[in-house]
Amino acid sequence: MNTPASILSSIDRQLHNQNNHPLSITRKIIASRFPSFKTHNTIFPVVTTKQNFDSLGFPPDHPGRSRTDTYYINKETVLRTHTSAHQADVFHANLSDGFLISADVYRRDAIDRSHYPIFHQMEGAMTWDRNASGPFLKRIREDLESLPKIENIEVSDPNPTIHPERNPLQGTHSAEEVGLMAAHLKRSLESVVVEIFTHARRAALTRGDDLPTKLEPLKIRWVEAYFPFTTPSWELEVFWQGDWLEVLGCGIIKQEILDKAGVSNRSGWAFGLGLERIAMLLFSIPDIRLFWSQDQRFLSQFSDTAPIKPFQPFSNKPGTTKDVSFWLNSTSSAAGGAVGKEFHENDIMELVRGVAGDLAEDVRLTDAFTHPKTGRKSLCYRIFYRSLERTLTHEEANGLHEDIRKKLVEGFGVELR
Template identity: 65%
Template sequence: MRIPPLSAVLYRQLGARASTGAHRSQWSPWVRSCQLRYNSSGTPQKEVTVEGKTYTTDSWMNTPSTILSAIPRRLHTQPDHPLTITRQLIESRFPGYQTHNNLFPIVTTHQNFDSLGFPPDHVGRSRTDTYYLNASTVLRTHTSAHQADTFRKDEADGFLISADVYRRDAIDRSHYPVFHQMEGARTWDRRLAEKQGKTLAQLIWDDVDKIPKHSVEVSDPNPTIHPERNPLQDGHAADETEAIAAHLKRSLEDVVVAIFNAARSATTDAAASEEPLKIRWVEAYFPFTSPSWELEVFWQGDWLEVLGSGIVQQSILDNAGVPHRVGWAFGLGLERIAMLLYGIPDIRLFWSTDARFLGQFSASAAPKRFTPFSKYPACFKDVSFWLPARSSSSAAGGASPPPTAAGSTATTGAGFHENDVMEIAREVCGDVVEDVRLTDEFVHPKTGRRSMCYRVNYRHLERTLTNDEANDLHARFRRELVDKLGVELR
C-alpha cells in the first residue's frame, strides 16, 4: 500500500521537524551498473541501463544517476542491517506467508498507478513527486506496484513484499528519496468455502481463531462499515467484510505488539519501558481499499501512526484474474519502524557503511538502542533567489509531457516546485546536506516577482566539514539552481 505521510508527532519523536526528505552520499562503486550512454560528440543518447536492463528515455526523464545508483544496495536484504532485522521480525509474525524481497524497482505506470485505480490527475503521478525514465516507466513509489501481479500469480493465500521505493521529496532527518516498505496481503478463495460446506465468513473466522491473542488495550470505536466514511464495496457481504476486518486487525495488532515489546526491551528510558502499550484504529481512505484503517500506537506519551490497511478493492482482484478471492492488505515503512525500534535519529544513517553504525546491530541478538557517534558541527548557509516567470506544472502517466530535455531534473521556466530545489541539493551535496528549509518568501509589490530564501544545513555524518568544503558545495548548489531552474540569485 502507498504509506500515508509520517505524522508530526512521530517527527518530534525522532527529533526532526515535520516536513519531508533527505539523501545519501555519492555511490561511486555502483555507478557502473547505472549509466547513460554517450555518442562521440558527447551528447547523451536517449537510453539508460540499470543492472543490464536498457530503457529508452524521453522528455519525462527526471531520474538522476545518484538515485539510479542506489538500486543495487538493497539495504533490506543485507545481513545484520537494521532494516533487514526489522523486516525479519515482522515476517516472523506471518508464518506460512510467501515472501518477495528482490522484486526489480523499475515498473510501468500501469503497475504503479493504473492497476491500483489511481486517477489520471492524481498528485502521485506528478514529475515533482515521482522519478520517471520515460512517460510509461517509473521507479516504483510503493510496494503496491507489485500487488496486482502477485495476486495474478495466485500462488499463496498470504504474501509479504519488502522493497526499496523512490519518491522525490524535501530534505530533513526523517525522509529520504529512497526508502523501504513492506506490503502484506491475505485473501480467501470462495470456492474453498463452498467445497468445505461453509460460508466464507465462517472460513475466515476459523482463521481468526488461529492468530495469537494479546492483552494490549485496543480502541476501535467506529463501526467496520460506514456508508459515507468507510463504505462496503459493491458485491461484498457485510458479514464477510466483518470477518476479513477482524482477521486484518488481529494480525496487525500481533505485529505491532511484537515490535513495540522489542522496542520497550531496548529502551533505556525506565518510564517508557513500563508504560502500558495502547493501540487504536482510525478510519482512513486509500484508493485501493475499502473499508480502510490506520493503526496508531501510544508510545512515550504520543500517538504514533504505524501503518495503513484495508479490504482490497475487488476490482483489483477481478482485473488480476482472481475474482473468486477476497481479502485485506496493509503497508508500512521499514525505516519508520526501525527508527522507533532502535532510536536511530537520522535516516541517512541507514545508508552508512561506517562500522560504528553497522557494528551495533545483529540479527542473533536482542535489539539495543543505537548509540550515536559524536555529533559533528553543522554549517548553515542561505541562498535567496527570484523565481522566473511561472507556468503550470504537469503530471505524468497519461498527461501530456512537459517541455523538458531528456535527462534533465528541472526546466527553466517550468512551474516551480520545492522538490526541484531539494533534488538539486541532493545531486550536488549528497549526504552532506542534512536539512533544507524555506525561511522566507515574499512577492514584490510592484513587479509581482516572487523571492525565496532557503537555509541549508551542511553536516557530515563521519567527520567535521571544513569551511572551504562547505563554501565549495554551496557555490556549486547556487550555480545549479541558476542553470536548472532559471532563477536569479539575490
C-alpha cells in the same frame, strides 16, 4: 527521464536483504508474525505506470503520478513509489493465501531527518477463496480465532467511524464478511506492533537502570484512511514518546483489483508499512541517512542474533546553516525539461541532493514573499549541512553552498538576492 544517476546507482544496495542491517532485522521480526505467508524480497524496482498506478485504480490526474513526485525512466516506466505496485501480479500468480513483499521504493520528496528519496516498504496481503470447501464466513471466523491473542495492548478507537462516501461498502461483500476480514486484518497487525514495540521498549529501558518489571500496555488507535485500492481503509497509529505515530496503511482489497488479476473468487485484506519508520524507533536511530552508512561504527552495532539494543551515536559533529534567497524569474521554469513547467519544491530538494548528497541534513523554506508592485516572488531556503561520520569543514560547506547557488541560476533562471 527525471531520475538522477545517484538514485539509479543505489538500486543494487538492497538494504532490506543485507545481513545484520537494521532494516533486514526489522523485516524479519515483522515477517515472523506471518509464518505461513509467501515472501518476496527481490522484486526489481523498475515498473510500468500500469503496475504502479493503473492496476490499483489511481485516477489519471492523481498527484502521485506527477513528475515532481515520482521518478520516471520514460513515459510509461517508473521506479515504484510503493510495494502495492506488485499486488496485482502476485495476486495473479495466485501461489498462496498470504504474501509479503519487502522492497526499496522511490519518491521525490523533502530533505530532513525522516525523509530520504529511497526508503523501504513491506506489503502484506491475505485472501480467502470463496469457492473453497466449507462456508466462506465460517472459514474466516476460524482463521480469526486461531490468531494469537494480543496481550498488553490498549486500543483507544478499535472501530472508528467509516464515512460511506470515502469508504463505501463494496456491493460484492456483506457487512458481516467485511467485519470478519477487518477483524482478522486488525488482529494480525496489532500482533505486529506489540512484537515490535515490546522489543523497542525493552531496548529503550536498557538505557536507564530503573527497569520496571512490567511494561505498561501499548497504546494504539485505528484511524479511517483513504486509498484508491481498498475500502474500507485504515491507518494504524501507535502512541510513542508522547505522540501518535502513523506506522501503516491498510484495508479491505477492492474486488475490481482481484477481478482484474484473474482471481475474482478471492476476497481479503492488504497493508503497507514503512520499514525505516519502524526501524528508527526500534533502534532509536535519529536520522534516516544512517541506514545508508557503510561506516563500521554504524554497521557493527546491529546483529541478526543479539537482542535489540539502542543505537549509540558515534559522531555528534556540529553542522553549518546557510541560507539562499532568490527571485523567481517570471519565466522561471525548470531547465533541461527534466521537470514540469512549474518550479516545484522537490526540484530544489533534488538539486541540493545532487550537489551535497548525504551532507545535506535538512532543507526548509523559511520565507516566501511576493513583491507588491512587480508581482515577482522571492523564496528563502535554509540548508543545514552536516556529516554523520566526520567534521565538515567550513571550506567544504561553503563550496557546496556556492555550487548550489550557481546551479539554481543555471537550472531555474532565478536571480540570487
